[in-house]
Amino acid sequence: MAKFFRKSNQRGWTIIELMMVVSIIGLIIPALTTLFMYCYQGLASAEMHLQLKALNEQIVLHLHERMNTSKHMFQNNAASGGLSFIGQINLGSAPASVSFSQMPQAQSGATITFSPAAGAVNSEFGDCLFYAVYDQPQTIGKDAGGKGDIFIAPVTVGGPLTITQDNWTTTTTAAIVDGTGKAVTVNLDVYRFYFDYLSSVGDMKPIPNYTSYWLIEWQSVQFVDAFELADIKSTDPTLFTNVVNWLSTGSNFPNGQPMTFAWDPSQTQMTNGSSFAFYQLSGGTTIGVANQVISMQSWTPLSRTSSGQISPFNYGISGNYSNQAGDPPPPNVPLYCPPTSTANAFPGGFEVGIQGANGGMQVMIRTLLVAHGNNKGILWDNETSVDSVRDVW
Numbered sequence: 001m002a003k004f005f006r007k008s009n010q011r012g013w014t015i016i017e018l019m020m021v022v023s024i025i026g027l028i029i030p031a032l033t034t035l036f037m038y039c040y041q042g043l044a045s046a047e048m049h050l051q052l053k054a055l056n057e058q059i060v061l062h063l064h065e066r067m068n069t070s071k072h073m074f075q076n077n078a079a080s081g082g083l084s085f086i087g088q089i090n091l092g093s094a095p096a097s098v099s100f101s102q103m104p105q106a107q108s109g110a111t112i113t114f115s116p117a118a119g120a121v122n123s124e125f126g127d128c129l130f131y132a133v134y135d136q137p138q139t140i141g142k143d144a145g146g147k148g149d150i151f152i153a154p155v156t157v158g159g160p161l162t163i164t165q166d167n168w169t170t171t172t173t174a175a176i177v178d179g180t181g182k183a184v185t186v187n188l189d190v191y192r193f194y195f196d197y198l199s200s201v202g203d204m205k206p207i208p209n210y211t212s213y214w215l216i217e218w219q220s221v222q223f224v225d226a227f228e229l230a231d232i233k234s235t236d237p238t239l240f241t242n243v244v245n246w247l248s249t250g251s252n253f254p255n256g257q258p259m260t261f262a263w264d265p266s267q268t269q270m271t272n273g274s275s276f277a278f279y280q281l282s283g284g285t286t287i288g289v290a291n292q293v294i295s296m297q298s299w300t301p302l303s304r305t306s307s308g309q310i311s312p313f314n315y316g317i318s319g320n321y322s323n324q325a326g327d328p329p330p331p332n333v334p335l336y337c338p339p340t341s342t343a344n345a346f347p348g349g350f351e352v353g354i355q356g357a358n359g360g361m362q363v364m365i366r367t368l369l370v371a372h373g374n375n376k377g378i379l380w381d382n383e384t385s386v387d388s389v390r391d392v393w
Helices: 002-008 015-068 082-088 226-235 237-247
Strands: 070-073 129-134 138-142 149-152 161-163 186-188 190-199 212-220 223-225 261-263 278-282 285-289 296-301 314-318 350-355 361-372 379-389
Touching: 015 070, 015 129, 015 361, 015 379, 082 129, 186 226, 186 237, 223 226, 226 237, 226 261, 226 278, 226 285, 237 278, 237 285
Parallel strands: 138 161, 223 261
Antiparallel strands: 070 129, 129 190, 138 149, 161 186, 190 212, 190 223, 212 296, 212 314, 261 278, 278 285, 314 361, 350 361, 361 379
């Protein structure tokens, strides 16, 4: 027992020793906290930059694929039909476009260039794209036994709708026959209209005290080539009637959605005398529509990505800014044309330019994405591409 009491009464820490330990811990913890915060912010910034770059490259690649299937590029003039048709777009449930949305117009004059130039004018550039493309190829018909629908959509983009019947001896309600009663295969071009534009409403991630937008892609319902239908009508009225009836019957399609609209790509006005740009398929014939609404099939936010696993952040297409702080500082917006006098209006960080015509047309697209999280400045990624576009009919 005496031995036990001697150990329990041994001398402990003095107040001075305790104060020294507390002081040392007080120095180490702030240093470790600062080091942790620097590492955390660095990792969060690296994640933001990588996600912005991946998103921007995805946007550019997506638009490149769209440009490759282009049939007609609408411009901010009457000659292309842009001024007539863009007003017929029904956005439906898609977010509203910014009020300063403007299509580009092909450059003209002695100097035609996509290089940033002080002499550039706003009318040659835009902040949206409105164009028609060949829709995905489709083969619709009957199997060898005359039972069930065959629906094949190849990966390759930009081909016709093929209406066929493999077993010609089998009579079905979906058979397409000509004036002699023979079942035939019919190929028709099918198009969709696309509208890529900026919006400041909806489920976006706005940066506090910084104007930003999100990029929306709106897509229309399908339109059959009205010129090709008219060609069939001029050679075989019976076949024309059967084709129109087949297209306008939803049960002939796997998704139950009939094709009841047609577009004449050669028309640049809604009406021109007895000619129309748009037709409705009904009652075995085509009916010209003077003010056809271009209805929505779907819409997609192109500028959307996950908001960070390490740390959430806000992001979007940049507004008009110059000489912004950053390391390195973001490029100026706009870069290719002067901004309007209205603050943070046209064109923003989605700049579009056009040069050339018909098969030799080129479209320049610039997207500047910006983001801000727990870092001190604005992070950004800038991508510019030039695509060759078909603009023929």
